[in-house]
Amino acid sequence: MDRLTEPMTEPMTEAAAWRYADELRERVRPPEFPDRWFDVTEYGGGDGLWTEAFRAAIAACHKAGGGHVRVPPGTYDTGAIHLLSNVDLHVEEGAVIRFSTDPADYLPAVYTRFSAIECYNYSPFIYAYEQENIAITGGGTLDGSAGPEHWWPWVGTPEFGWRPGTPHEAADWEALQRMAADGVPVAERVFGAGHYLRPNMIQPYLCRNVLVEGVRIVRSPMWEIHPVRCENVLVRNVSIYSRGPNNDGCDPESCRDVVISGCVFDVGDDCIAIKAGRGPDGRRVGVPCENVLIEDCDMRYRYGSVAIGTDTTGGIRNVFVRRCRWGGPGLYFGLYVKTNSVRGGFVENVFVKDVTISELTKEAVSIDLYHGDGHNGDDPPPIRNVHVSGLRSDRTRSAYLLRGYPEQPLRDIAIRDSTFAHVLRSDVVSDVEGLSVTGVRIGGG
Incomplete structure (x- = not known):
């Protein structure tokens, strides 16, 4: 832009x-997608995390020229999901993508923004960087698994589960603000492992033609839908129920041409x-x-x-x-x-x-x-x-x-x-x- x-x-x-x-x-x-379907259950998963299955299905869909990655009814425990151009992640009604509570499942750190400041941090749960024609659709649920036991306590208030002696994001947040004020290059603002800046739920970054439609979002660590420096963004008929700290519903940041339509927001910010x-x-x-x-x-x-x-x-x-x-x-x-x-x-x-x-x-x-x-x-x-x-x-x-x-x-x-x-x-x-x-x-x- x-x-x-x-x-x-x-x-x-x-x-x-x-x-x-x-x-x-x-x-x-x-965005429009070819009528090609790639069922995530055909790419692995089973009793463990589905992270690699999502990666493989998205890669196959992208390599084929685009289409839909189907997530059929069931529960899918996973780490970070990274979308690629011309891929629709289609979460069917009755399907739950349940994100891991282990911060290591969101590494390596990616280029992102934390509270509007650029840095490298834990990957957002669903992330895309410099991609075109991407979507998250369907009637299923994205469950961030956050709560008083995971992610929310990092904000550092007892209301959200923090206790003295447990991790607190204040030092990292102060460090990031100081880096920005001092002009430290973004490549050197590296957080992630050993740090406590919470990831967002969904973040397309420098993307064009983005659709988020129909899904239900619950229990996010912080901001739910956070497009950054994107163009042509459509968020419609999404319902969000997540009353955690800094749980904004939809935060278009430095974007151009955004429509948010028919959504329900019951959130913590x-x-x-x-x-x-x-x-x-x-x-x-x-x-x-x-x-x-x-x-x-x-x-x-x-x-x-x-x-x-x-x-x-x-x-x-x-x-x-x-x-x-x-x-x-x-x-x-x-x-x-x-x-x-x-x-x-x-x-x-x-x-x-x-x-x-x-x-x-x-x-x-x-x-x-x-x-x-x-x-x-x-x-x-x-x-x-x-x-x-x-x-x-x-x-x-x-x-x-x-x-x-x-x-x-x-x-x-x-x-x-x-x-x-x-x-x-x-x-x-x-x-x-x-x-x-x-x-x-x-x-x-």
């Missing part, structure tokens, strides 16, 4: 935005989080995330329904959200734009319409430049041209919280034709230029 990190000179109008969203919906098409690299590393790489359409999704738990950030350093633009359902007693925010002057970057052209909200413990719309590190950096991010309409909310803490900086206010924020019933506190607005609130009804708690 090209580097394109400067904000646009002309903001997108609402009419133009939704035309563009429709065009995006049409051009992000699923943001349901969808759009990202573009973090801090010095994000500035070095300098690739934005742009052209993301989210439609007909159900967000149930836990932090942001649709989050933008906190990793905004490469810039984020052209995000469209429509016909979604947000809400549940454990879900915090609706639209959640979160960054600060340490992260930098920009966010522009965000459009949300026709969303039903049952219950949020915080705001329906939150755009906050004081998230996390607050205002302690020298790269205040411009946030502009955010339009929200057609929200119907039953219960929130407040309708909106909008906080810019005195020297870098939020610009051109519009909220219209929406109803917010049972609001518990007043809205918060500071350092905003060009705020328009029209046709909005707000009811007390």
Whole structure:
């Protein structure tokens, strides 16, 4: 992808935005595969791990010119699965791919990102690097086997099973951030064996034409679906149930042309989080995330329904959200734009319409430049041209919280034709230029 990190000179109008969203919906098409089938059970497996069987079946499918690797009903214990071009991993209904809890089964370390910083680390459970036309489809289950006994304790909190004297990722995370700040080459940022940075569940990296469809995902170590620097990504009709630490549902990062449709998110962090690299590393790489359409999704738990950030350093633009359902007693925010002057970057052209909200413990719309590190950096991010309409909310803490900086206010924020019933506190607005609130009804708690 090209580097394109400067904000646009002309903001997108609402009419133009939704035309563009429709065009995006049409051009992000699923990859097509030849009608060739390779049954994983014909390549080994049996009583032990199926890692080699998956490798062999995928290699055979790829060598033949592409097709489908069938995973029939049953349970398949495995280590890392690496996809190759023109291969669809088809997990049939009744099939469970159950990933090993042994970190050694995700070695050797691969080129990846951990929390938006480049490094070499344990392989994501399903990984692809510089491949085209790849898919994970079917009605089966991907089980990450994570929980209080495996993977989750590494985050270092008792809530997720950590106990004094057991492994903790804090030292490795601090080391990785320091390497990025010091400009250490990525090839020298090697973690994996003997370290405790958790792998993602699914990560295509520098891939084109990616489809994730129909599968059920449970118990991931951390981020579930994390395409990085990919183009033409379609995630549809996926259901994710994983309430672990940092268990974001879908995190397109520094990608272009992404559609997320018809999915269910019941996760331990943001349901969808759009990202573009973090801090010095994000500035070095300098690739934005742009052209993301989210439609007909159900967000149930836990932090942001649709989050933008906190990793905004490469810039984020052209995000469209429509016909979604947000809400549940454990879900915090609706639209959640979160960054600060340490992260930098920009966010522009965000459009949300026709969303039903049952219950949020915080705001329906939150755009906050004081998230996390607050205002302690020298790269205040411009946030502009955010339009929200057609929200119907039953219960929130407040309708909106909008906080810019005195020297870098939020610009051109519009909220219209929406109803917010049972609001518990007043809205918060500071350092905003060009705020328009029209046709909005707000009811007390």
